[in-house]
Amino acid sequence: MIQEMNNKVAPIDSVHHQAWKPEQRAPRRRSIIREFALNTSTHGLPGIARSESKHNCLFWAVSFFIFLGIMTFFITQSIRDYFSYPTQTTLSYVVERSQAFPAVTFCNYMPARYDYLIMDAINYTNSLGITNTSDTTTFTISQAIAIREFLRYKLDANQSITEYFFSIDSMLISCTYNNQQCTSSDFITFLSSHYGSCYTFNAKLKNTSRTGIRYTSDNGGVGQLKLRLYAHSHLYVPYIIEEVSAGMVIMIHDNTQFPQIDVSGMNLAPGFKHQLNYRKKANYFLSAPYTDCTDKIPLAMKAMFDRYEGAYYAYSQTACFTLCVQAYIYQECGCVSPVEWSARSVVVPDTNRIVLASLCATENPCYTEASIRLSNSTDLWNQFCSDCTQECTKIEYLVTPSLSKAPSTYFAYITKAFVEASSVPLPTNWSKNWMTEVEENFISVEIMCGSIQVENYTQEASLNAADVLSNVGGLSGLWIGVSFLSIMEFVEMLYRLLRRQYQIFRYGA
Template identity: 90%
Template sequence: MIQEMNNKVAPIDSVHHQAWKPEQRKPRRRSIIREFALNTSTHGLPGIARSESKHNCLFWTASFVVFLAVMTFFITQSIRDYFSYPTQTTLSYVVERSQAFPAVTFCNYMPARYDHLIIDVLNYTNSLGITNTSDTTTFTVSQAVAIREFLRHKLDANQSITEYFFSIDSMLINCTYNNLQCTSSDFITFLSSRYGSCYTFNAKLKNTSYTGIRYTNDNGGVGQLKLRLYAHSSLYVPYISEEVAAGMVVMIHDNTQFPQIDIVGMNLAPGFKHQLNYRKKANYFLSAPYTDCTDKIPLAMKAMFDRYEGAHYAYSQSACFTLCVQAYIYQECGCVSPVEWSARSVAVPGTNRIVVASLCAAENPCYTEAAIRLSNSTDLWDEFCSDCTQECTKIEYLVTPSLSKAPSTYFAYVTKAFVEASSVPLPTNWSTNWITEVEQNFVSVEIMCESIQVENYTQEASLNAAGVLSNVGGLSGLWIGVSFLSIMEFVEMLYRLLRRQYQIYCYGA
């Protein structure tokens, strides 16, 4: 009996040691969440997990929810502020010992020469029946009015009209830059409907780089341009210049700026030396999405700039406005404004086709009515001129003018010799009245760099991505103590919950 029982008892060492280990219970989902809540660095959750009463749990839960809502509000506001792309402008003064000397454009106040114009204008007005005379010594108001129509007719026929205006050689007595002589070949020519032929010194050309333009420290100088000019008022066409007896117009602008001298030109009276001291001011704007500024030149503007003897001009908002108005006038009238000679290249709306439009007749009311209609209609303006945004870079020159009486006795004789050596006809009383003529026509202008300090106005983003991240981190840390490590703790909890769910799904335990 004892033997049989011994045979049925298993030896102790035959039982596997794993059988004596207590079975490990896998953590439940609730315990995983509670463990996270007790140990997380996020404020409020440990208080909820430790609560031993419903009141305590409710207090911590309400506190956490309220502070979480407040934090969410401020974080959302911070992100919205970022996507509104706020900016700020900083002012700095930068010393540029060697800076590009600006471009200088000048024109005679009178656009046309009487001696070159009168015969052709008489033939034109006689052909239209406006006049019936060959007298070139008498000029009437009706003939003066017909001059613009005569020039418009020539332009529409693609005929040259430069011979009717004052050439630079007939006006430029002397030119020096930093004490080096400059000549008429240092200027480029363009046509202005108001002033005729105009001339620009130191414009940036397409076939040159910025090394091809003049700098203020060239030849050891300080940036000084001297121009001595003669107006030839004896050849002014009557009734055209209205109350102005004689004078010049000048504009100081950036080397790549389109010179709208008709609008921003400065009048220079004869009989004086005009001193124009300038200071440079630069404005830099942020591109999209902060502003809608652009540097892209439209096709019509490129065609417009091609009329400026190879000048390499940059995008101009004012030129863009002129061209969009011309495009609307062309659509409505089939011609463009006769006062914008250089803006005859029109982009056909909805296409990339450029049309060289004819100029409207002065008596045609269509172009003025269309321009008024466009300026008064917001919808039309948005349709035709919405692309005319501001320039991303804008260079300005702040000018301080002064003047003194000129010319001196010595330079009066120099001017007399220049006028007599030119091909321009002399006034009838020149021999006895030349000193008065010189005083009434001599214009001297000196443009000089006043300061090597440049005012830079730079637009900057007042809130960037790093700033938003700092705001979010500060707000989340302030209200509920969340950091990146807190987020990783939350990620770990999610991983454990998913793993537990997977085990339940696969093994049923």
């Protein structure tokens, strides 16, 4: 019987060694997830995976999702804060021993000379039947009003009116910069709607063989411009400037700034030496998306700038406002405001075509009403002037004025010689009253750099991409302990789940 049993049992050596290897089964998806939850560095998940009771599991699950929600809220806030593009402004003082000397623009307070204007104006008013005279010594208020219409007529006919303005040679007695003599050729002409021909020293030029702008350290100096001027008030047109009897207007501005001297100019009274000490202030704004600032020159502004003699002017928000108001007036009235006759360039709506618009008649109320309507309507303003945003870089010169009585007796004689040598007609009784005339027309102005410290206001982003990433990392680590390696653990789990799903789909196991 034993023999029979032996015959039925196979020898151990005859069993193949593969039969003794345990069968390897692919891990189930639940096992993959549980293994990830037990081993991940993310807080809360290991507590859920190893819980031995429902209460313990529920405690960890509720805790995990509460803190996950809090973390998500703060991370969302951090990202929203970034996309609101917050900024901060830093103030710094930089010592610039040698800095660009600013541009200086001056004008006679009266735009036109009576002796140049009166005969042509009378001929015009006579032709219209407004007057019937050839008398150039008598001048009435009605003639003053007619002169504005005469100048508008000349401009609409594309005729020059600059011959009626005061020339720089008739006003500039002397000029020195850092003790070096300068002349009228060192100035360029700028046309102001309010003051006629104005003259700018040290403007940045384009397409010129002249050397660049002057610096405060030129010729071993400290940045000092001295101008001695003469107003010729006996040639002022009556009733035009009302209460002012004589004077000049001056503006200290950046070398590329369009000089809106009627807005930012300073009045200089005759009979004084004016000391203007300046210090430089620079403002730097961030471009989009942080602010809506721009340096791009619109088409109409470029056309206006091209009319000036070689000056390199940068974008000006103030000039943009003037042009957008003129564009609206042109749409409503078919003409533009004669008050701003130097800003006649208008872009035809829905085109890139520039027209040199005609000026509205002085008595036409349309341009005044349209201007008021535009100013009072936010919708209209946004439609016509939305592109007039602030400049991205704005240089300002803060001026401290002082004055003293002038001229001295010595310089009164020098001024007398200048007036008598000029081509300007002398006032009545000049030989007897020349000292009084000089005192009522002489203006001396000295512009000097008052500080080599430049005040810089720089706008900076409060949050950048690195700050947001740091905030997200800090918040995720604080609330649920997530790091980049935790994310890689989650990626590994997803990969294993996808691979398992692929095996089931392909092999059915």
